[in-house]
Amino acid sequence: MIPASFDYFRPSTIEEAVDVLAGAGEEAKVLAGGHSLLPLLRLRLAYPTALVDVGRVAGLRGVSDRGDHVLIGATTTHDEVVRSPIVREHCPLVALATATVADPAVRHRGTFGGSLAHADPAGDLPAVALALDMVLEVRSPAGERAIPAAGFFLDYLESALAPGEILTGVRVPKLGPGWGFHYEKFHRTAQAWATVGVAAAVRQSNGTVEEVRVGLTNMGSTPVRATAVEEAARGVEAGQNGGLRRAAEQAAEGTDPPADLHAQPDYRMHLARVLTHRALLSASAHRSPAT
Amino acid sequence: MARISVEVDGIAYEDDVEPRLLLVHYLRDRLGKTGTPIGCDTTNCGACTVLLDGTSVKSCSVLAVQADGCDVTTIEGVSSDGEWHPVQKAFHEEHALQCGYCTPGMILASIDLLKDDPDPSEEAVRQGLEGNLCRCTGYCNIVRAVRRAAQEMRVTTP
Structure with missing residues (x-):
């Protein structure tokens, strides 16, 4: 139309x-x-x-290393994010998840900031923003302010951006050494939205899981942080036979997933548990060297 | 109305357009470039893929005003001196089309893919063309054609 x-x-x-x-x-x-x-x-x-x-506003596009965090300009395209050596080195979870967004032609035009500002709980990046505790920088006639991801996604397609505010960039904290990452996405066709997606980061030491972060895609009217999993996974043994499966069993706790053509809520809850387990296993297997 | 200037298939145009005019409608209805078909109209199928400053985009999801100052290549601009582009030739030779509706988009997405990866594996071709849907031939011959074109292009442009 x-x-x-x-x-x-x-x-x-x-x-x-x-x-x-x-x-x-x-x-x-x-x-x-x-x-x-x-x-x-x-x-x-x-x-x-x-x-x-804002597609041609100077200074909104590009990735820069800011010491303890990486700043991704709001109009940086998905393709530029995936190709950025800074993103790949310091926030691999962002690169992994962004590479699964739609298809190459869409990634050539779609932007990192746009995906977050759109606040679609079925989008891949909001869950990653939550899991990594990103901070969103916004600008209005009143000046600038910074909104933590935890307070940014208010409801379905509704963000904390007030009328008149423009998202200018996103700070992605560097997590440091010892972390592994994975984005596990379940979808029916190549470029479809995630039926459910799981963004996972795992820090381990000598075979023990020390810290876990999990963000869930399409498990509610906003992206969801799976805090019950994060607590249950702390201190368990890593690996196939360790405690990650039991921790992942908590993945659907407190969620209110939508029903649509692709899945009913109970099926989405099942997917969340299964995919969380897979994501945690993969993330702990792809640990960055503890330098 | 907004004034735009674009270069399409090597020819410069200046036009007044409504801001809501989609690039694909501009190409088809204003410039008569009907080689670019409209498939799904929902950013899914990739039939309307063109190159915008050399990069594949779905022209049903770009406003004509967003293309202001840009260079657009459609299927009508990929041959040169009466010679088909190697990807066009390979699609012909490998029977990579049946009804042909997806073909312009497939070819432009393939040209972009080969620019990035001159020797793609079968898997890389499938990944690279995931935004382009074919509903009749199926993908086997399309993948074969892209890899054949890749080989051809490596031979002719070492």
């Missing part, structure tokens, strides 16, 4: 973008790669009166 009419603005600086967005009214939306927004417009599920295209 053809989208409904809207006004279009293409600012070239962040200051200009913030001003234009502030003046464009409450029904204005920010456009980056457009790979979440344009499908909604085409299906006429959204009717913004104006689009503020």
Whole structure:
């Protein structure tokens, strides 16, 4: 379908973008790669009166090493994230999960910031943002603020971004040595959304699991942190016959997964447990060298 | 209306467009480039794939205004001097199409894939074309064609 009419603005600086967005009214939306927004417009599920295209705003695109964290610019494309040597070295979980987003043509246009701002619990990156305790930097006429991922995803397609705020970049903390990572995604066709996805990070020492982080994709109206698994996994023996399976049994605890054509809630809960176990095993097997 | 200037298949155009105009509609309805078909219209099938500044994109999911200042290559611009592109030739030779609807997108996605990986394994071709759906020939001959084109291109451009 053809989208409904809207006004279009293409600012070239962040200051200009913030001003234009502030003046464009409450029904204005920010456009980056457009790979979440344009499908909604085409299906006429959204009717913004104006689009503020931040795709060419200087300084929002690219990855930089900031010492204790990596800063990923909001309009950095998925493809650029996957290829970034900084991301691959310091936040491999981001690279692993991003490589599973849709397909190559979509990853050429879709952006890291856009995927988070869209706040789709079926998207792969929100669960990773939760698991890694990312911090989202936003800008508005009132200035800048930083929102921890734990407080960013409020409901289905609803984030903590206030009207007039633009996501400018995302801080990904470096976890340091001894961690292993895996993103386990279950989907029916190559470029489909995850029926359920599990982002896992495992730190172990001498065969013992010391710390675990687990984020779940598509297990509720927001991405979910599987805190029960994280607690149950602490101190267990790593490996196939250790305690990871028992810890993964807690994966569906406190979740309220959706029902759709692909899966009912009880099946999603089953998937969460099975996939969490797989993700934890893979993450502990792919540990980075403890340098 | 917004004014855009784009270069499509080597020819420069300047046009006033509605901001809501999708790139695929601009190419087909304004420029008459009907070699780029519309398949699913939901960013799934990849039939409308074109190269935007050399990179594969689904033109049903890009606004014409977003392509302002860019270089677009459609299936109509991949041959040169009356010679088919090696990927076109390989699709012909390997019978990699039946109805042909997915073919323009398959070929452009393949050209982009080969730019990145001049000698892809069968698995790499399948991964690289995961955003392009074929509903009749099936993928075996398509994969074969892409690998044959890769071989051809390595021989002709060492």
